[in-house]
Amino acid sequence: MHILIQGGRVIDPAHQFDAITDLFVAVGRIAGLGHPPAGFKAEQVIDARDCIVCPGLIDLCARLREPGQEHKATIASETRAAAAAGITTLVCPPDTDPVIDEPAVVELIRRRAKSAGHAWVLTLGALTHRLRGERLAEMAALKDAGCIGVGDGGRPIANTLVLRRALEYAATFNLTVFLTPLDSWLGHGVAHEGPVATRMGLPGIPVAAETGAIARDLELVRDLGVRVHFGRLSSARSVELVARAQAEGLPVTADVAIHHLHLTETDLAGFDSRCHLRPPLRGSRDRDALRAGLASGVLGALCSDHQPHEPDAKQAPFGDTEPGISGLDTLLALGLRLAREGVLSLPTLIERLTWGPARILGLDRGHLAVGASADICVFDPEADWLVNAATLRSRGQNNPFIGWELQGRVTHTLLEGRMAHPSEA
Amino acid sequence: MSASHIQLDRQGRLLHFLTIEGLTRRHLTDILDTAESLHGVAERRVKKLPTLHGKTVVNLFFEASTRTRTTFELAAKRLSADVLTLNIATSSAVKGETLLDTLRNIEAMQCDMFVVRHEQSGAAEFIARHVKPHIAVLNAGDGRHAHPTQAMLDVFTIRRHKPDFPSLQVAIVGDILHSRVARSLIHALNILGAAEIRVIAPRTLLPAQVETLGVRVFHDMQQGLRNVDVVVMLRLQRERMEGALLPTEQEFFQRYGLTEERLALAKPDVIVMHPGPINRGVEIDSRVADGPHSVILEQVTNGIAVRMAIMSITLGNHARPAGENL
Numbered sequence A: 001m002h003i004l005i006q007g008g009r010v011i012d013p014a015h016q017f018d019a020i021t022d023l024f025v026a027v028g029r030i031a032g033l034g035h036p037p038a039g040f041k042a043e044q045v046i047d048a049r050d051c052i053v054c055p056g057l058i059d060l061c062a063r064l065r066e067p068g069q070e071h072k073a074t075i076a077s078e079t080r081a082a083a084a085a086g087i088t089t090l091v092c093p094p095d096t097d098p099v100i101d102e103p104a105v106v107e108l109i110r111r112r113a114k115s116a117g118h119a120w121v122l123t124l125g126a127l128t129h130r131l132r133g134e135r136l137a138e139m140a141a142l143k144d145a146g147c148i149g150v151g152d153g154g155r156p157i158a159n160t161l162v163l164r165r166a167l168e169y170a171a172t173f174n175l176t177v178f179l180t181p182l183d184s185w186l187g188h189g190v191a192h193e194g195p196v197a198t199r200m201g202l203p204g205i206p207v208a209a210e211t212g213a214i215a216r217d218l219e220l221v222r223d224l225g226v227r228v229h230f231g232r233l234s235s236a237r238s239v240e241l242v243a244r245a246q247a248e249g250l251p252v253t254a255d256v257a258i259h260h261l262h263l264t265e266t267d268l269a270g271f272d273s274r275c276h277l278r279p280p281l282r283g284s285r286d287r288d289a290l291r292a293g294l295a296s297g298v299l300g301a302l303c304s305d306h307q308p309h310e311p312d313a314k315q316a317p318f319g320d321t322e323p324g325i326s327g328l329d330t331l332l333a334l335g336l337r338l339a340r341e342g343v344l345s346l347p348t349l350i351e352r353l354t355w356g357p358a359r360i361l362g363l364d365r366g367h368l369a370v371g372a373s374a375d376i377c378v379f380d381p382e383a384d385w386l387v388n389a390a391t392l393r394s395r396g397q398n399n400p401f402i403g404w405e406l407q408g409r410v411t412h413t414l415l416e417g418r419m420a421h422p423s424e425a
Numbered sequence B: 001m002s003a004s005h006i007q008l009d010r011q012g013r014l015l016h017f018l019t020i021e022g023l024t025r026r027h028l029t030d031i032l033d034t035a036e037s038l039h040g041v042a043e044r045r046v047k048k049l050p051t052l053h054g055k056t057v058v059n060l061f062f063e064a065s066t067r068t069r070t071t072f073e074l075a076a077k078r079l080s081a082d083v084l085t086l087n088i089a090t091s092s093a094v095k096g097e098t099l100l101d102t103l104r105n106i107e108a109m110q111c112d113m114f115v116v117r118h119e120q121s122g123a124a125e126f127i128a129r130h131v132k133p134h135i136a137v138l139n140a141g142d143g144r145h146a147h148p149t150q151a152m153l154d155v156f157t158i159r160r161h162k163p164d165f166p167s168l169q170v171a172i173v174g175d176i177l178h179s180r181v182a183r184s185l186i187h188a189l190n191i192l193g194a195a196e197i198r199v200i201a202p203r204t205l206l207p208a209q210v211e212t213l214g215v216r217v218f219h220d221m222q223q224g225l226r227n228v229d230v231v232v233m234l235r236l237q238r239e240r241m242e243g244a245l246l247p248t249e250q251e252f253f254q255r256y257g258l259t260e261e262r263l264a265l266a267k268p269d270v271i272v273m274h275p276g277p278i279n280r281g282v283e284i285d286s287r288v289a290d291g292p293h294s295v296i297l298e299q300v301t302n303g304i305a306v307r308m309a310i311m312s313i314t315l316g317n318h319a320r321p322a323g324e325n326l
Helices: A075-084 A103-116 A139-145 A160-172 A195-200 A207-224 A236-247 A265-271 A284-296 A331-340 A346-353 A355-361 B025-043 B067-078 B099-107 B123-130 B148-161 B180-191 B221-225 B249-256 B296-319
Strands: A002-012 A017-026 A029-033 A044-047 A052-055 A057-059 A087-092 A120-126 A149-151 A177-179 A228-230 A252-257 A301-303 A376-386 A405-415 A418-421 B056-061 B082-087 B113-118 B136-142 B169-173 B196-200 B216-218 B230-233 B271-273
Touching: A002 A029, A002 A346, A002 A376, A052 A346, A057 A331, A057 A355, A075 A087, A075 A103, A075 A405, A075 A418, A087 A355, A087 A376, A087 A405, A103 A120, A103 A139, A120 A139, A139 A160, A160 A177, A160 A207, A195 A265, A207 A228, A207 A236, A236 A252, A236 A284, A252 A284, A252 A355, A265 B123, A301 A331, A301 A346, A301 A355, A331 A346, A331 A376, A331 A405, A346 A355, B025 B148, B025 B180, B025 B296, B056 B067, B056 B099, B067 B082, B067 B113, B067 B136, B067 B148, B067 B296, B099 B123, B113 B123, B113 B296, B123 B136, B136 B148, B136 B296, B148 B180, B148 B271, B148 B296, B169 B180, B169 B221, B180 B196, B196 B221, B216 B221, B271 B296
Parallel strands: A002 A044, A002 A052, A057 A087, A087 A120, A120 A149, A149 A177, A177 A228, A228 A252, A252 A301, B056 B082, B056 B113, B113 B136, B169 B196, B169 B230, B196 B216, B230 B271
Antiparallel strands: A002 A017, A017 A029, A052 A376, A376 A405, A405 A418
16 A cells, blocks of 8 residues: 655654655555655555644553453553544553463453554553562563563552562563652552642642652662653652753653643542542642653653543542543643643654654654654644544543643544554444 | 532522532621521420421431431421431442442432531532432531531531631641541631631641641640630541551640640630540540530530521522522
8 A cells, every 4th residue: 555645744753854745655664755765656645734744653651441441441442542643552551450460461462452453552561460569570471472661550569679679670681660650658649739639638649759759769770770761750849850860861761641731739629530640630830840841851751641431430529539531532632732832842742742752662663764664643733623522532531621622633543554543444 | 619619509599518618708697697596496395497398308428427417317307307317338339339329319219408428528519519400418527628517506606605706716726637627617717707717736637738728837735725715626536546647645635635724825715616526535634625615515506506507598599499589
């Protein structure tokens, strides 16, 4: 199949390329930029005038709920939503049920994703057996099975000795370790410890629950030289800690979830359970520092932290609800809103959604070099749309941006040169 | 706070009673004045009014309570309502029924008012958002968030002794962190224009940035009690010792227990309040609890009239068609 993507503004941050031109796709690969390769005969032409053409987005944290929680969502349902949102690669953390701590689970996810065929699904293996933080998982076997890294799956390891050994063992096999920093004892609350939680009578999670864990982990990194990635930072102070460590040359990276750049603790008003998150939404100064961290690159990736839920999971008093937002659908448009607000430039935003996460993963993707897999997102940055039940593709409707008017809609998503959205069927 | 709009109709009248926050002085004085007029009912030979005749009030208690539940029951009965009390142990949640399922089932029994107590902050508001529009929801305590009828009976009791709120200095002592009583009372006193509200506690029992609620913070009992008109003691739960919030009950009493000597630092006509149940010798000395300054039992009596007032006001607003004014 030869596809010509014609007349779009092609932005490829990996090569600092930004120009209005044509992009040529042949047999699943990028075949040419600006000039067609010899013998190219377009079988399909995508009119990309007034659109942005960029690498397919890479989402560093998306829970697809399969295996184990298919009543919330499935790999098929969520990868379809991802394709509609311009996302071609999803990283699935290991807290599935069963946990990704043995090759069979990796294999199961790969098979389901392949048969759905809407997006690449990469897996993170568990650092510890059943993510219990007690015994090491078989990380070498998990790597052989295809895991692109290992992580705590959102269940931080309380025991520092176990963590240190897990880091050392992971480093033995050159695996990047994905940690979600939260102190096990300080992290029991349901909201940011501050004036809003005080007023609402919600048990608080202090900033120190996150920064204390980061500080501990950074000292281990300093000792061991292990590559560590911190997922979903929530506070200004966390950005400072990571920035300082990076300046000192420690091999650490970090990301932020898109909702932490748009919402704050005040959005909990009315006990809105859709804003029940872990880590919690914090103050506006934290939000601004996270925005600045994304712009400067201290936070190298922007992710959806996608956590689809069935309605019942959010239909209860705040503290009894499950945390998390269904975020795939709104990732790009909410990112574009940041660019429009002047937080960062459009090419920088796209970098944080493509080449940035690819570099964190250490993978050769997220760019448009000739010969690369044709994972491409084409979107109209001006198209208005209303976030509502009809426009959300994810099975999870737990999205606090419902009712928002956003700009930026994906028109085409190519996965290995095939049309993943709109689907050919 | 958006809770204020869900408990009010478009004309600003109370449809539910979920939190004090966001209410006006007018709302509070209406309740206090109505409660005052209902206060005499208990002294009559027939202790009943026909106000809620034919109405069904359901007490939904997801958390144990004696005083609040019985005074709500009595209040409803004195207004001639039919009353049903359900003590829904948390075990029903274990059986798999969600709160909404429970709610739908009871709603199907054609009730007019839910009185709700729940261990989770925001539970009463959650229920108010999900019940049929003709049902009034009264919050009888949700987590650490609010206990607005307690706050109203507290300010009612204060007003009967010290009606001039702008000159009033109030100290609230003890476990503010876990206290819905304290949060609601602080809001009520601020709305009524009290001169100063002090909280006295060790830092482990104060929520983060508590001063943003409009209080002055004291860690020292002697300083905090100086010249106050009202002392409100809070109950100290035994499990606080296990959570490493306090070393021992003895040390707490030594520093923060209300004794006659300490009370002498307050105004000579100080009144002592406590939402109950009291822990004698933990937060309050028996001689103070039973002494001349104590109005603790008066609070219980007043609780009935105040709850009658809130019940008749909210159900009255439900009965009135939308748009019609008082």
